[in-house]
Amino acid sequence: xxxxxxxxxxxxxxxxxxxxxxxxxxxxxxxxxxxxxxxxxxxxxxxxxxxxxxxxxxxxxxxxxxxxxxxxxxxxxxxxxxxxxxxxxxxxxxxxxxxxxxxxxxxxxxxxxxxxxxxxxxxxxxxxxxxxxxxxxxxxxxxxxxxxxxxxxxxxxxxxxxxxxxxxxxxxxxxxxxxxxxxxxxxxxxxxxxxxxxxxxxxxxxxxxxxxxxxxxxxxxxxxxxxxxxxxxxxxxxxxxxxxxxxxxxxxxxxxxxxxxxxxxxxxxxxxxxxxxxxxxxxxxxxxxxxxxxxxxxxxxxxxxxxxxxxxxxxxxxxxxxxxxxxxxxx
Amino acid sequence: xxxxxxxxxxxxxxxxxxxxxxxxxxxxxxxxxxxxxxxxxxxxxxxxxxxxxxxxxxxxxxxxxxxxxxxxxxxxxxxxxxxxxxxxxxxxxxxxxxxxxxxxxxxxxxxxxxxxxxxxxxxxxxxxxxxxxxxxxxxxxxxxxxxxxxxxxxxxxxxxxxxxxxxxxxxxxxxxxxxxxxxxxxxxxxxxxxxxxxxxxxxxxxxxxxxxxxxxxxxxxxxxxxxxxxxxxxxxxxxxxxxxxxxxxxxxxxxxxxxxxxxxxxxxxxxxxxxxxxxxxxxxxxxxxxxxxxxxxxxxxxxxxxxxxxxxxxxxxxxxxxxxxxxxxxx
Numbered sequence: 001x002x003x004x005x006x007x008x009x010x011x012x013x014x015x016x017x018x019x020x021x022x023x024x025x026x027x028x029x030x031x032x033x034x035x036x037x038x039x040x041x042x043x044x045x046x047x048x049x050x051x052x053x054x055x056x057x058x059x060x061x062x063x064x065x066x067x068x069x070x071x072x073x074x075x076x077x078x079x080x081x082x083x084x085x086x087x088x089x090x091x092x093x094x095x096x097x098x099x100x101x102x103x104x105x106x107x108x109x110x111x112x113x114x115x116x117x118x119x120x121x122x123x124x125x126x127x128x129x130x131x132x133x134x135x136x137x138x139x140x141x142x143x144x145x146x147x148x149x150x151x152x153x154x155x156x157x158x159x160x161x162x163x164x165x166x167x168x169x170x171x172x173x174x175x176x177x178x179x180x181x182x183x184x185x186x187x188x189x190x191x192x193x194x195x196x197x198x199x200x201x202x203x204x205x206x207x208x209x210x211x212x213x214x215x216x217x218x219x220x221x222x223x224x225x226x227x228x229x230x231x232x233x234x235x236x237x238x239x240x241x242x243x244x245x246x247x248x249x250x251x252x253x254x255x256x257x258x259x260x261x262x263x264x265x266x267x268x269x270x271x272x273x274x275x276x277x278x279x280x281x282x283x284x285x286x287x288x289x290x291x292x293x294x295x296x297x298x299x300x301x302x303x304x305x306x307x308x309x310x311x312x313x314x315x316x317x318x319x320x321x322x323x324x325x326x327x328x329x330x331x
Numbered sequence: 332x333x334x335x336x337x338x339x340x341x342x343x344x345x346x347x348x349x350x351x352x353x354x355x356x357x358x359x360x361x362x363x364x365x366x367x368x369x370x371x372x373x374x375x376x377x378x379x380x381x382x383x384x385x386x387x388x389x390x391x392x393x394x395x396x397x398x399x400x401x402x403x404x405x406x407x408x409x410x411x412x413x414x415x416x417x418x419x420x421x422x423x424x425x426x427x428x429x430x431x432x433x434x435x436x437x438x439x440x441x442x443x444x445x446x447x448x449x450x451x452x453x454x455x456x457x458x459x460x461x462x463x464x465x466x467x468x469x470x471x472x473x474x475x476x477x478x479x480x481x482x483x484x485x486x487x488x489x490x491x492x493x494x495x496x497x498x499x500x501x502x503x504x505x506x507x508x509x510x511x512x513x514x515x516x517x518x519x520x521x522x523x524x525x526x527x528x529x530x531x532x533x534x535x536x537x538x539x540x541x542x543x544x545x546x547x548x549x550x551x552x553x554x555x556x557x558x559x560x561x562x563x564x565x566x567x568x569x570x571x572x573x574x575x576x577x578x579x580x581x582x583x584x585x586x587x588x589x590x591x592x593x594x595x596x597x598x599x600x601x602x603x604x605x606x607x608x609x610x611x612x613x614x615x616x617x618x619x620x621x622x623x624x625x626x627x628x629x630x631x632x633x634x635x636x637x638x639x640x641x642x643x644x645x646x647x648x649x650x651x652x653x654x655x656x657x658x659x660x661x662x
Contacts, residue, residue, distance in 0.1 A: 256587035272594040
């Protein structure tokens with residue numbers, strides 16, 4: 001038995017390619033005092049992990065070349081010298097990494113209650129993606145009943161949860177997604193009021209038509225041209241939550257933002273946001289969202305790729321917007 | 332006796348010129364029931380009035396061609412059929428206009444207490460400019476002791492008050508102004524910790540050197556190239572209060588804003604702000620600022636031009652940054 005790991009072989013320039021990654025094998029780690037080892041069942045892929053592959057300044061330290069690729073994992077404890085975690089516990093580890101076995105001191109590990117939701121959900125709607133949606137929308141978007149909320153990357157793990165939570169809060173919710181199939185999923189399965197295809201030629205006009213009362217909250221996961229299309233529709237006192245800039249993660253140049261005039265004249269608030277700054281909302285988040293899941297007021301969808309060796313390909317596809325719901329790798 | 336008025340003759344394209352304005356004469360107005368007439372002593376000039384000279388969408392209705400130019404006035408009530416205002420009262424009228432006599436129902440008029448400060452100050456540090464500084468800084472900048480606050484147009488009426496209030500709140504305050512003379516005034520008379528000349532060749536480097544711990548609050552009065560120089564210096568959780576975009580008021584094209592990446596990675600908040608949305612802070616503002624004036628913890632300076640006919644020239648000079656403190660016209 002060995003521990004297979006995917007390590008970063010070279011720093012991607014623009015879009016990552018398969019040869020930026022390498023699968024290596026090594027011994028299964030042994031826990032020292034205070035540590036445990038989990039055998040991973042799922043890896044959770046998130047666009048923000050792309051940022052750690054570059055050397056440029058960001059909010060996270062870059063992954064050193066030759067080190068295991070950063071990412072969340074969900075699995076089962078197989079050896080433990082940590083009092084908080086017993087063999088057999090199901091756990092999610094925020095920095096578990098792309099590997100079969102994770103060795104950790106448990107600081108970034110959480111025990112999972114499979115009575116509330118299946119293990120995979122704890123990497124998605126009950127994990128970092130869901131908490132990002134919940135925290136970003138409620139703390140910074142502050143939606144009021146009757147307001148119009150627009151969400152980009154609406155078929156993704158964060159976007160899908162944002163829209164469904166905004167609907168629960170009484171808002172009119174418009175998604176933006178790439179392609180007719182995703183838009184249909186967002187409307188029909190996730191229950192958004194509407195969803196606009198940003199790849200369609202008439203995107204700007206369609207978005208405007210879908211928001212006849214303007215936009216009060218824009219939850220931005222993508223930046224770029226989609227952001228530039230939503231920006232002119234913002235209402236007075238509108239709020240933009242900047243949660244991600246997927247469209248720009250692969251970019252090798254910076255991209256100008258919109259003119260600031262509407263920020264002044266419409267008294268907009270633009271707020272950048274990382275979930276890790278709001279860990280304190282977790283108990284409320286778990287209680288609310290697991291309740292909504294149980295009541296079927298929230299639908300979660302996972303996009304599962306099988307096999308550790310396929311993690312790079314699944315990650316590259318996700319950055320290109322080819323996933324449908326939370327992107328997971330099943331080991 | 333006549334009422335001289337300056338009316339808008341043509342809409343400026345770019346910088347206003349003298350021929351965009353015309354001085355006309357007419358009868359002194361008579362109050363009807365509920366109205367009063369004030370004889371104006373000072374007009375208060377503010378950059379935002381430029382916005383009303385254009386037809387484009389803004390937060391304020393454009394001044395119709397042929398109508399009196401928008402602006403604040405301070406004067407004395409000379410005829411009244413309004414129970415709240417008696418002949419002899421000193422008043423400030425927010426929309427008094429560029430004219431000798433203002434006819435108003437008093438909705439936008441405030442009685443002035445000359446025991447607290449001279450009449451001219453009620454158009455500046457105790458008027459809209461001071462209230463904008465106080466409200467924008469405290470409600471949206473939320474400065475904490477020890478933080479670095481940067482203010483553009485620091486020798487102007489709003490900027491000068493922002494920096495002095497931030498100093499009172501225990502911050503390190505760096506001004507940005509145009510030219511060595513203004514910078515010396517900001518440092519020596521207003522007591523900022525430092526002031527950087529945005530017209531100097533080494534502006535970016537000098538600004539960076541003046542902010543060794545980065546910038547926590549940027550109070551932006553100007554936008555444009557100055558904003559672009561401050562933006563990369565913002566610290567994590569920094570706040571940018573967008574109070575004005577003077578550099579862009581005369582522009583005939585829009586100007587791209589900075590890349591949004593730092594908004595996300597540094598979790599910035601950018602907030603557009605108009606004083607009129609926060610009228611409720613006025614009592615607290617008057618109490619605090621008149622106290623600081625009395626204790627000489629705040630210094631106010633007015634830049635006075637004499638004669639109604641010179642209002643256009645004073646206004647044009649102010650937009651070009653040639654004023655020193657609050658720009659007033661004495662009638």
